[in-house]
Amino acid sequence: MKKLYLHIGLQKTGTSTIQMYFMAPQGPLKAAKIDYLREAFAPRHAHHNAALEMSRNRRYDPALPGMDALLAAAHASRRDKLFVSSEDFSLLGRNDIKVLGQRLEPFSVQLILCLRNQLEWSESLFAQACKRGYTGSFTTFSDRLQADGKLDFLTLIQNWIAVFGQDNLSVMIYENHADISDALADLLGVTVDAPPARKNQSLNERFVTASQIMAEQCQNGQLRRGDAVIPAELQALVAKKLLALGAQHAPFAGSPVFLDADAAQAYLDRSRAVNTGISQIVPLPEAYFTLSPRRRAPKAPTAEDMEWLMDGLFGDPDIQAKLAGA
Numbered sequence: 001m002k003k004l005y006l007h008i009g010l011q012k013t014g015t016s017t018i019q020m021y022f023m024a025p026q027g028p029l030k031a032a033k034i035d036y037l038r039e040a041f042a043p044r045h046a047h048h049n050a051a052l053e054m055s056r057n058r059r060y061d062p063a064l065p066g067m068d069a070l071l072a073a074a075h076a077s078r079r080d081k082l083f084v085s086s087e088d089f090s091l092l093g094r095n096d097i098k099v100l101g102q103r104l105e106p107f108s109v110q111l112i113l114c115l116r117n118q119l120e121w122s123e124s125l126f127a128q129a130c131k132r133g134y135t136g137s138f139t140t141f142s143d144r145l146q147a148d149g150k151l152d153f154l155t156l157i158q159n160w161i162a163v164f165g166q167d168n169l170s171v172m173i174y175e176n177h178a179d180i181s182d183a184l185a186d187l188l189g190v191t192v193d194a195p196p197a198r199k200n201q202s203l204n205e206r207f208v209t210a211s212q213i214m215a216e217q218c219q220n221g222q223l224r225r226g227d228a229v230i231p232a233e234l235q236a237l238v239a240k241k242l243l244a245l246g247a248q249h250a251p252f253a254g255s256p257v258f259l260d261a262d263a264a265q266a267y268l269d270r271s272r273a274v275n276t277g278i279s280q281i282v283p284l285p286e287a288y289f290t291l292s293p294r295r296r297a298p299k300a301p302t303a304e305d306m307e308w309l310m311d312g313l314f315g316d317p318d319i320q321a322k323l324a325g326a
Helices: 015-022 048-054 067-076 087-091 094-103 118-131 138-147 153-164 177-188 205-219 232-246 261-270 272-278 303-314 317-325
Strands: 003-007 081-085 108-115 169-173
Touching (some): 015 177, 048 094, 094 153, 118 138, 118 232, 118 261, 153 272, 205 232, 232 317
Parallel strands (some): 003 108, 108 169
16 A cells, blocks of 8 residues: 655745645655656646645635546556655545545645644734735734634644544644755755745835735735825735845845733733643643743834835836836
8 A cells, every 4th residue: 555645734834835845846756656646736936736636625626636546647657655745735624534535545645734833823823914914913813823723733633643643643733844854854864955045035014014014015006106106006016026126135034923921921821821732742832821931022014124125116227117108
């Protein structure tokens, strides 16, 4: 029976490292003769479309390889070990997981779940949403995560265990990309070099807040310099250009934080019961319960930060061309 390693996420826990490095054409999986079923990649470098199909997600694209293509590639593979990856598998509800379990019955499945404490995970998701144009507050965003059950990692784990069994679940604790890389290499028995630098530089809350302000100004037709106004329909281009600019400005480097110490500890406390339950299944670091004393306070963007971004944005050739053609 073929062994199928199924990496189900979570998002923002080193998934890009796994998909862009381990599953690269000349990466560690290729060298170890582990088939990562490239025929079923969709879109980009993982099996997202198959996962989206299983959850009936609106992002599923029937024109791209889905679950049938993935299973066909798995059955046709001449390798004894297979690797499937998409953080979108974590979106599956319990009934969807049951159906997936039935479809994977011909294989010996080993689940791989990467966890990150709820506070840092929420902050990372919020930063990503803001980079794409979200202008709401962290509180509004995180309250929605809570209401939707996204922070209940215990139920997530229990749903997968109910179908595949606890012995077939490997949980990796995310602290940084290197930890996930080493843990996955140990599980798969592969040799890794230092993974390449992350594709997207981590940008702190000074950048995130500044980009939110500018996104809202763009939405309202107020992003202007002199007589030049960037219209709302260019918001997606503005977000793209801001990301490129942010990576060039040293004061924007670093992981984002959005809560002061007291609020951050209160946020962790909200998930204490969930994490106590998880710790009965897999040991969790103290960071899931108690705020690190090394955590810094959030910082607001300065006037110089805003001016620097405005200079770059209005000086960008693509923006200038759009304004000239308006």
